[in-house]
Amino acid sequence: MKKAYTILLIIVVFSHSCSKKDTIPTSGTATINNIILPVGQSYYVKGFLFSKAELVSNLSSPPPDIIVDSDGNKIFLTANNFKNSFFKAGEYTGAEDAGEAFEKLVSPVVSSWEEWANPLKPHQVWIYRTGSEHYAKIRVISTVAEVRESRDYAECTFEWVYQPDGSLTFPAE
Helix, strand or coil, rough: CHHHHHHHHHHHHHHHHHHHCCCCCCCEEEEECCEEEEEEEEEEEEEEECCCCEEECCCCCCCCCCCEECCCEEEEECCCCCCCCCCEEEEECCCCHHHHHHCCCCCCCCCCCCCECCCCCCCEEEEEEECCCEEEEEEEEEEEEEEECCCEEEEEEEEEEEEEECCCCCCCC
16 A cells, blocks of 8 residues: 555656646747748748747638738738737837837837838837737847749848737836
8 A cells, every 4th residue: 555655646746747837928039921831722921929929820710910021112010900000119220229128118108000010120119909909019120121932022020028918018127
């Protein structure tokens, strides 16, 4: 009987130590582009979904919050939530200024929302609101706008912080 308790104790200890908490990050850095990928007889692009902190297909459910695209002259972020979702909180001369402003942006005051983040440029800080009234702040690190394979290519690397509680207050860094 004592041997059974010992084995049970070992199993409990190991099973507890092996369990991990799958917490979804609420901040990070991501890169999205407008490469069109085939799937069966259809096509898709990948965008970023803040609530899952990952790149997802525009055909997935839920779809991405933001997708990057180009009109041939400039690049922009779009949202797939049928509402104006972007507010430019600032545009800065360099990475250091933009990074500092991004960190200090805790409780932004939004005067009016725009349909797109347009034109998208490095060293900008944007506020994004999801279709379910959650918010993210975005600092554009770099952009690429060029022609690839006879198509306008767009790419954006950005730092982000997502506020999953629905408030427009971000944690102070």
